Amino acid sequence: MTGILTSAQMRSTEAAAIACGKCSGADLMERAGQGAAQAIRDAFPVKHRHAVILCGPGNNGGDGFVVARHLAQAGWRVEVLSLPGAGQSGDAARMADLWDGPREDLARAAAEAGARPDVVIDALFGTGLGRPLDPLLADVQAAVRARAGEGACARVALDCPSGLSADTGEVVGGEDAPVLPADLTLSFHSPKPGHYLSRGPEICGALTVVPIGLPPEDVPPLEAPPTGPITRLVAPASPPRWLGARVAPGNGDHKYTRGHVLVLGGKVAQGGAARMAARAALRVGAGLVTLAVPPAALIENAARLDAVMLARCADAAALTELLEDARLSALCLGPGLPPDARTRDLVLAALGAGRPTVLDAGALSAFADAPDALFAALHPRVVLTPHEGEFARLFPDLAEARREGSKIDAVRVAADRAGAVVLLKGAATVIAGPDGASSLHAGVYARAAPWLGTAGAGDVLSGLIAGLIAGRGAQDVHGQVEVAAWLHVETARRFGPGLIAEDLPDTLPQVLRDHGL
Numbered sequence: 001m002t003g004i005l006t007s008a009q010m011r012s013t014e015a016a017a018i019a020c021g022k023c024s025g026a027d028l029m030e031r032a033g034q035g036a037a038q039a040i041r042d043a044f045p046v047k048h049r050h051a052v053i054l055c056g057p058g059n060n061g062g063d064g065f066v067v068a069r070h071l072a073q074a075g076w077r078v079e080v081l082s083l084p085g086a087g088q089s090g091d092a093a094r095m096a097d098l099w100d101g102p103r104e105d106l107a108r109a110a111a112e113a114g115a116r117p118d119v120v121i122d123a124l125f126g127t128g129l130g131r132p133l134d135p136l137l138a139d140v141q142a143a144v145r146a147r148a149g150e151g152a153c154a155r156v157a158l159d160c161p162s163g164l165s166a167d168t169g170e171v172v173g174g175e176d177a178p179v180l181p182a183d184l185t186l187s188f189h190s191p192k193p194g195h196y197l198s199r200g201p202e203i204c205g206a207l208t209v210v211p212i213g214l215p216p217e218d219v220p221p222l223e224a225p226p227t228g229p230i231t232r233l234v235a236p237a238s239p240p241r242w243l244g245a246r247v248a249p250g251n252g253d254h255k256y257t258r259g260h261v262l263v264l265g266g267k268v269a270q271g272g273a274a275r276m277a278a279r280a281a282l283r284v285g286a287g288l289v290t291l292a293v294p295p296a297a298l299i300e301n302a303a304r305l306d307a308v309m310l311a312r313c314a315d316a317a318a319l320t321e322l323l324e325d326a327r328l329s330a331l332c333l334g335p336g337l338p339p340d341a342r343t344r345d346l347v348l349a350a351l352g353a354g355r356p357t358v359l360d361a362g363a364l365s366a367f368a369d370a371p372d373a374l375f376a377a378l379h380p381r382v383v384l385t386p387h388e389g390e391f392a393r394l395f396p397d398l399a400e401a402r403r404e405g406s407k408i409d410a411v412r413v414a415a416d417r418a419g420a421v422v423l424l425k426g427a428a429t430v431i432a433g434p435d436g437a438s439s440l441h442a443g444v445y446a447r448a449a450p451w452l453g454t455a456g457a458g459d460v461l462s463g464l465i466a467g468l469i470a471g472r473g474a475q476d477v478h479g480q481v482e483v484a485a486w487l488h489v490e491t492a493r494r495f496g497p498g499l500i501a502e503d504l505p506d507t508l509p510q511v512l513r514d515h516g517l
């Protein structure tokens with residue numbers, strides 16, 4: 001698993017490597033520019049290409065000058081256009097001095113007609129963008145693109161497209177502020193949150209990580225990093241081993257060691273969501289799954305279930321009685337439950353049992369008026385799986401603050417406040433635990449799964465999580481939630497066009513087999 005570094009974490013990683021004498025800032029810049037030039041040559045493999053490189057005043061601009069030198073050495077025709085009035089300093093100035101090819105003032109050159117480049121490289125601003133892009137810059141970019149011919153040249157961004165916040169994935173200064181979208185973004189050392197969150201994927205185009213010889217991202221560079229914990233990217237290098245350890249039953253396992261999940265079902269004619277969650281829990285590996293429904297819904301569910309068992313549960317007292325069976329090892333409440341007083345009582349009774357529990361949908365919205373009553377009852381083996389609307393109901397202040405901070409920041413604070421694991425759904429799904437750990441599953445770029453935007457997909461995710469935390473998985477709830485998020489997207493991608501939620505549990509065995517289980 002790799003880490004995703006914020007701008008501040010990237011700076012401290014760089015500073016730590018320089019401080020311990022492993023390399024100099026200029027070494028890092030050289031490796032960044034050289035690696036980017038190679039990645040550009042790999043992406044556009046025809047000989048003697050023509051690149052226009054827009055260089056800004058900071059180290060991102062410095063990288064641009066290194067790219068210029070390496071592309072020129074590889075036989076490319078290269079023009080550097082630098083920002084009006086920008087005089088580089090430090091390492092960037094050294095790299096600018098080493099560039100002995102054509103260099104013009106960006107504003108003047110953009111206004112003049114010239115040969116059409118194949119690639120425009122944005123080295124204006126990276127992780128140091130501190131305020132909205134000057135509107136004049138957007139005009140300059142428009143002029144460069146007019147010269148290049150709309151859509152006829154490829155746009156490559158170094159580290160981060162200028163105007164995009166590398167930390168939040170928002171355009172710095174708001175929706176209407178200027179930003180320079182790219183077709184390919186080359187991120188140095190590690191991905192940054194902004195490449196995955198919010199508008200990041202749309203503005204970055206595609207993402208390639210260019211190593212620059214720094215230590216692995218998941219090893220914090222300082223003993224007590226001043227920049228907070230590093231967010232893990234749920235992108236297993238070896239899915240078979242990772243999945244095998246977390247999903248496959250052991251030789252000595254039987255149905256009870258694999259866990260018994262209790263799913264609370266909805267009223268008559270509202271049982272589909274809970275049935276899908278139950279089926280997902282069983283498919284992903286729970287040894288037994290019982291659906292507990294109001295008495296009036298027994299007949300409907302009996303007619304629809306086989307491997308999933310059925311129990312009667314009129315109210316919270318009945319649930320407490322069911323939970324006297326200590327072999328019920330995990331619970332799932334929410335899919336198909338209305339956000340009402342009965343649901344609130346069921347949730348509080350479930351939480352009182354202290355077992356691994358997933359709360360979703362109605363089980364979350366039932367506490368919209370009294371989130372503190374929910375938080376007071378939660379414990380670290382509870383997983384909340386809100387979508388954005390449910391998150392805003394439970395954490396209205398955090399949803400509001402998202403305008404400044406990132407989705408990761410918001411979910412971290414939410415998990416700390418709730419004292420539980422929180423998974424906030426979306427194309428970029430963020431998971432945070434009460435211990436401060438956070439991870440991001442990015443269903444974007446090559447792992448985009450647009451088919452998941454379908455009724456009931458969230459109910460299936462709840463069931464997957466419940467099934468994965470019911471047995472041995474209870475020892476690492478956060479890790480099992482990561483597996484569930486990954487399998488959810490992987491299964492949607494495996495099924496592809498026409499996916500409906502029922503297909504997810506039934507496609508899961510193929511995904512597990514594909515990965516060697």
Ligand SMILES: NC(=O)C1=CN([C@@H]2O[C@H](COP(=O)(O)OP(=O)(O)OC[C@H]3O[C@@H](n4cnc5c(N)ncnc54)[C@H](OP(=O)(O)O)[C@@H]3O)[C@@H](O)[C@H]2O)[C@@H](O)CC1
Nearest residue numbers: 014028029057058059060125126127128129130131132159
């Ligand atoms: N860290 C690492 O490990 C490595 C980092 N590397 C590279 O360094 C990049 C980060 O460099 P960086 O910190 O110099 O920031 P960068 O993005 O070039 O911009 C800063 C300059 O822009 C200015 N400025 C800011 N906003 C502005 C605005 N709206 N409009 C106008 N000006 C504005 C700001 O001026 P000031 O705010 O001080 O007025 C300052 O002069 C990183 O993305 C990567 O490419 C690699 O070389 C290798 C290893």
Ligand SMILES: [K+]
Nearest residue numbers: 122125158160
């Ligand atoms: K850039």
